[in-house]
Amino acid sequence: MKIFTSVNDVTNIDEMVNEALMLKKDPYAFSHLGKNKTLGMVFLNPSLRTRLSTQKAGMNLGMNTIVLNMDKEGWALEMNDGAVMNGSSVEHVRDAAAVLSQYCDIIAIRCFAHMKNKEEDYSEKIINQFKKYSTVPVVSMEGSTLHPLQSFADVITIRENWNKKQKPKVVLTWAPHIKPIAQAVANSFSEWMLKTDVDFTITHPEGYELSEAFTKGAKIVYDQQEALKDADFVYVKNWSCYTDYAKIACTDSSWMLTNKKLEVTNNAKVMHCLPVRRNLEVSDEVLDGANSLILQQASNRLFSAQAVLKKILETK
Amino acid sequence: MKIFTSVNDVTNIDEMVNEALMLKKDPYAFSHLGKNKTLGMVFLNPSLRTRLSTQKAGMNLGMNTIVLNMDKEGWALEMNDGAVMNGSSVEHVRDAAAVLSQYCDIIAIRCFAHMKNKEEDYSEKIINQFKKYSTVPVVSMEGSTLHPLQSFADVITIRENWNKKQKPKVVLTWAPHIKPIAQAVANSFSEWMLKTDVDFTITHPEGYELSEAFTKGAKIVYDQQEALKDADFVYVKNWSCYTDYAKIACTDSSWMLTNKKLEVTNNAKVMHCLPVRRNLEVSDEVLDGANSLILQQASNRLFSAQAVLKKILETK
Amino acid sequence: MKIFTSVNDVTNIDEMVNEALMLKKDPYAFSHLGKNKTLGMVFLNPSLRTRLSTQKAGMNLGMNTIVLNMDKEGWALEMNDGAVMNGSSVEHVRDAAAVLSQYCDIIAIRCFAHMKNKEEDYSEKIINQFKKYSTVPVVSMEGSTLHPLQSFADVITIRENWNKKQKPKVVLTWAPHIKPIAQAVANSFSEWMLKTDVDFTITHPEGYELSEAFTKGAKIVYDQQEALKDADFVYVKNWSCYTDYAKIACTDSSWMLTNKKLEVTNNAKVMHCLPVRRNLEVSDEVLDGANSLILQQASNRLFSAQAVLKKILETK
Known part of the structure; x- marks a missing residue:
């Protein structure tokens, strides 16, 4: 290499x-x-x-x-x-x-x-x-x-936490933030997921579509709860708009990931690349809960x- | 540890x-x-x-x-x-x-x-x-x-410079400064001195009393010359007020340590943690004199x- | 040493x-x-x-x-x-x-x-x-x-690129810049050249004379083309005025070194200590040409x- x-x-x-x-x-x-x-x-x-x-x-x-x-x-x-x-x-x-x-x-x-x-x-x-x-x-x-070194670490982490025969369902969910953040982690996670053996879904508010150069082949679902259903891994990340570049189109705090939202998942493990804005992107209870993989990542x-x-x- | x-x-x-x-x-x-x-x-x-x-x-x-x-x-x-x-x-x-x-x-x-x-x-x-x-x-x-790594180094330095049977008299004296400086070095030196085998005195203008959490057991003397009498080690340090927090209550330049002031001591060694404001906290003649321990510290x-x-x- | x-x-x-x-x-x-x-x-x-x-x-x-x-x-x-x-x-x-x-x-x-x-x-x-x-x-x-570590590297570089018996002709030429730059590299190069076995010329607009403390013995030529004639090495560097200290006395862009100007040289190698302002001090064609020694330096x-x-x- x-x-x-x-x-x-x-x-x-x-x-x-x-x-x-x-x-x-x-x-x-x-x-x-x-x-x-x-x-x-x-x-x-x-x-x-x-x-x-x-x-x-x-x-x-x-x-x-x-x-x-x-x-x-x-x-x-x-x-x-x-x-x-x-x-x-x-x-x-x-x-x-x-x-x-x-x-x-x-x-x-x-x-x-x-x-x-x-x-x-x-x-x-x-x-x-x-x-x-x-x-x-x-x-x-x-x-x-x-951010390929991050995505590679994420793939390693998923591998360490999955030993079943079927593909895991991995969901990348958008989260709120107060600043316009780059799409790099989301783009990168998407392109690594699409090259590994997982069932990959992205969920975000309308207007937050990522570049197809990185997401082509991913399932896009605008309803977060529908997307999270039966998920095995939930990856939380904020990004700003790609189309209306670097704009913040949604400040809806209901997109923050909580334990309540995770109820529809398959007891999903939760991932975030860090740094994370606690209680804005993800609640403390999730980040510090038994299913959190953030330190392993x-x-x-x-x-x-x-x-x-x-x-x-x-x-x- | x-x-x-x-x-x-x-x-x-x-x-x-x-x-x-x-x-x-x-x-x-x-x-x-x-x-x-x-x-x-x-x-x-x-x-x-x-x-x-x-x-x-x-x-x-x-x-x-x-x-x-x-x-x-x-x-x-x-x-x-x-x-x-x-x-x-x-x-x-x-x-x-x-x-x-x-x-x-x-x-x-x-x-x-x-x-x-x-x-x-x-x-x-x-x-x-x-x-x-x-x-x-x-x-x-x-x-x-x-600032415990500093205080530990100070204790080592005192040990290296004292081989008599009786306890040395160690005096921590306040010195003037133009900015509000933390009490950390003074607090720390005090609590280390109080746990080692020395006779420990602190001298400072009224209003500069340190927290008793760190100084309990030390002799407090407001008259600098009286405090310095028969001292074996003089530790110079500025700090700002603890009670009226972070205030500068005294700008009296006569608190600066000079050779003249040291005459009442027992040919005391002089210490400072550095950085030192020369000719404001301590005069050059003291810092560069034969009794200065600043580089050894x-x-x-x-x-x-x-x-x-x-x-x-x-x-x- | x-x-x-x-x-x-x-x-x-x-x-x-x-x-x-x-x-x-x-x-x-x-x-x-x-x-x-x-x-x-x-x-x-x-x-x-x-x-x-x-x-x-x-x-x-x-x-x-x-x-x-x-x-x-x-x-x-x-x-x-x-x-x-x-x-x-x-x-x-x-x-x-x-x-x-x-x-x-x-x-x-x-x-x-x-x-x-x-x-x-x-x-x-x-x-x-x-x-x-x-x-x-x-x-x-x-x-x-x-800047003696730079000048020493320059001397090494000249040595590596010269194996003839006669002395090489080395020319230090001033170049335009938008900011007042120190004379350090020019002074230093000059004093090293004057102690090594080269024929050394400095060329610059009037008003850019360096301190004689470093240049005494060098040939000073105000006409750049005349100076460059038959040069084996051309060292390009901007500096601001020494006499009228730190002033910019010349902004004449015709002092920028180009291939055209190098035609009068003896197929001279070109040197610069870097960082270089491309197309202001020296043209790209020179810096990226076969005779450029900048990376070797x-x-x-x-x-x-x-x-x-x-x-x-x-x-x-």
């Missing part, structure tokens, strides 16, 4: 899940693999889980890890090829990516959507420019449209990152 | 001091102890000595160390249980602490007093919420009311931290 | 270049040298290449590396001896440097010119105070007047830093 920026960079999801579960049992078994290799983690946005789990994943593999908060410790990058750089950007991504490639064996990058221009966000310009100009493998630590972030880094180190 | 947030978490101070002095002689003797263990250092406030000494302490024990400037690289934490999170805080401490526990074997946290609400600051809500929701040991790198920060981390690693 | 803040700290440039080229061939040959040694990297300003290359250099030598963004994670330092610290600075450099020396075996520091007061900037007060009050070796990661930053750290570790 030379790139990890979406599910499409994974040849065999099952094999990757097995790899991650093997690493979870024995996290230091490959601590020789990263010796004298450097993981450069470039942040254009804040991070908690991603920062810690990815750094630890590198350390578990014996890598040297360098964190660069480009937005705070560095300077603004120019993303447009051919630009006359007489404005506020100090360095072209072409140079920054090529220079980072001199010092790092893998570059991991976090670059959120700016939520102002749909075309620009959905072009994944930043990650794509890094892919274009880096001479070493690039890993997404969340781009403007996708967070724990699996380490092993999804470690499996990806391991695969890349072995490929080079 | 599973927690280190005050002197009350230490069973035997003498034994801990001996441990630290042993580590000072041979800092790398236990570099196997932290292998494949991760120290997560969470900062909600700036730091120099604490950041470097604690990180180096972890490294000396062979730990992986991860620094997270939560206030800059992360986001605002919600501290109130049951809150409806429709405001500015992005993640609940319950989730943040539990998630950090997935990746870290020890969580160290720095969280200063906000200096606005006495009850809130003195409840040590942030550290206590971290203790409540972390599943791994928690170490204070300075809370809103205490800073040096011992490494070994107080290392002794604490070692004790925790051995306990787990 | 106990200090590395300018070319004057290097006894034998040729030997240092050979050292760096040896490390480039075998970067991990001395990974035992830094065992249990700590490199403290103190940043008062942003950084990309310097941060990553110096940290990696330390890691390659087996050092523990600690990064401290003093401007963001710490607080303001007082630089004036004897100051009454009743203003905005929180800690005196005397204490900060002495304390860092307790935890670090080498202190590396980046402190740009403030571009307001020539005398202050050119006194290199910050680096000099660190040199004065540190008890361990100090390395400049760019001061207000010099960046790559050599690692080995210039590693050679310096190695020399210091061996000296102590």
Whole structure:
């Protein structure tokens, strides 16, 4: 593997899940693999889980890890090829990516959507420019449209919690929020679900339809209770509108997930990528209840990152 | 030891001091102890000595160390249980602490007093919420009311500079400052002094009485010269009012410690936790004089931290 | 070597270049040298290449590396001896440097010119105070007047690209910029060139004369095309005025380096320290052309830093 920026960079999801579960049992078994290799983690946005789990994943593999908060410790990058750089950007991504490639064996990058221009966000310009100009493998630590390390951890978590023969019913449900949030986690979860052996439903208020590029094949149900019926896993996440880009079209607090709502499910496990707005997106009782998988998901972030880094180190 | 947030978490101070002095002689003797263990250092406030000494302490024990400037690289934490999170805080401490526990074997946290609400600051809500929701040991790198790693280093320093049979006379003297500073260092020094074998006096202008929770048993003297008489150690520190919370009640520059003032002491050694406002709290001549212990204190920060981390690693 | 803040700290440039080229061939040959040694990297300003290359250099030598963004994670330092610290600075450099020396075996520091007061900037007060009050070796990661790790990497790069008997002609050419930029890279490149075996010319518009302290012995030519004639290496860099300090005296875009301008050279290699303002300082065609050495320079930053750290570790 030379790139990890979406599910499409994974040849065999099952094999990757097995790899991650093997690493979870024995996290230091490959601590020789990263010796004298450097993981450069470039942040254009804040991070908690991603920062810690990815750094630890590198350390578990014996890598040297360098964190660069480009937005705070560095300077603004120019993303447009051919630009006359007489404005506020100090360095072209072409140079920054090529220079980072001199010092790092893998570059991991976090670059959120700016939520102002749909075309620009959905072009994944930043990650794509890094892919274009880096001479070493690039890993997404969340781009403007996708968050594959999270989705991979989610797939691992579902696998750990499902041992029946039939497919589990997985429902992604929209939840309220006070700010316009990117669609990245929802898009990404959808495209991973559609490539794994589950029965996948998305429920959200009208106007919150995600891009079909990521959801084609999913069942879309606008009635949350109908969608939740017989669910085995419920994944809660807010996102802002895709069509009327970055707008908040619904503030209906009845979309918050509660135990009452879960009654129609098949004793469903509940998932959220975190950070979660408690008692706005999901009630405390659900998050802290016996069926909550949120900490297991967070724990699996380490092993999804470690499996990806391991695969890349072995490929080079 | 599973927690280190005050002197009350230490069973035997003498034994801990001996441990630290042993580590000072041979800092790398236990570099196997932290292998494949991760120290997560969470900062909600700036730091120099604490950041470097604690990180180096972890490294000396062979730990992986991860620094997270939560206030800059992360986001605002919600501290109130049951809150409806429709405001500015992005993640609940319950989730943040539990998630950090997935990746870290020890969580160290720095969280200063906000200096606005006495009850809130003195409840040590942030550290206590971290203790409540972390599943791994928690170490204070300075809370809103205490700074135990500093006080432990101070105790080590006094031990290194006193080999007489009788108790040394230790005086904590207030010093002027232009900003309202927390009482944490003063509270903490007081509670450590009261548990060690010294004759302990506090001197400050009226109105600067510290909370009795930390000073009960200390001699309080309002006349600085009287207090300093025959002192063996003089610890200088500014703090703002506790009773009339966070107020500055005195700006009298004559409280600054000078060589002249030290004449009544028993050739006292002078201590300060740093950072120090030179020529405002203490004169240059004192800080740079032969009796100044400020650098020895800073040096011992490494070994107080290392002794604490070692004790925790051995306990787990 | 106990200090590395300018070319004057290097006894034998040729030997240092050979050292760096040896490390480039075998970067991990001395990974035992830094065992249990700590490199403290103190940043008062942003950084990309310097941060990553110096940290990696330390890691390659087996050092523990600690990064401290003093401007963001710490607080303001007082630089004036004897100051009454009743203003905005929180800690005196005397204490900060002495304390860092307790935890670090080498202190590396980046402190740009403030571009307001020539005398202050050119006194290199910050680096000099660190040199004065540190008890361990100090390395400049760019001061207000010099950037020796960059210049050393530039010398290495020229050596790698020149194997003829005669001296190469090296031209430092001024380039346009929209902001007042320090003279540090230009000063430093000049003083290194004047100590190595090259024919060195500087070209710039009138008013951009650099301090003779760094350029004495260089040929100054105001006509860029005349200067570029028969050049073997062209180093492009903007700087603001030294005499009329920090002013922008020329905005003439015809000073931008293009392929057309390079026609009079001896098929010159083109250098820039980065970050570069593309199509303002240099055209894309030049930077991305076959004769561009910019990435090789960046790559050599690692080995210039590693050679310096190695020399210091061996000296102590």
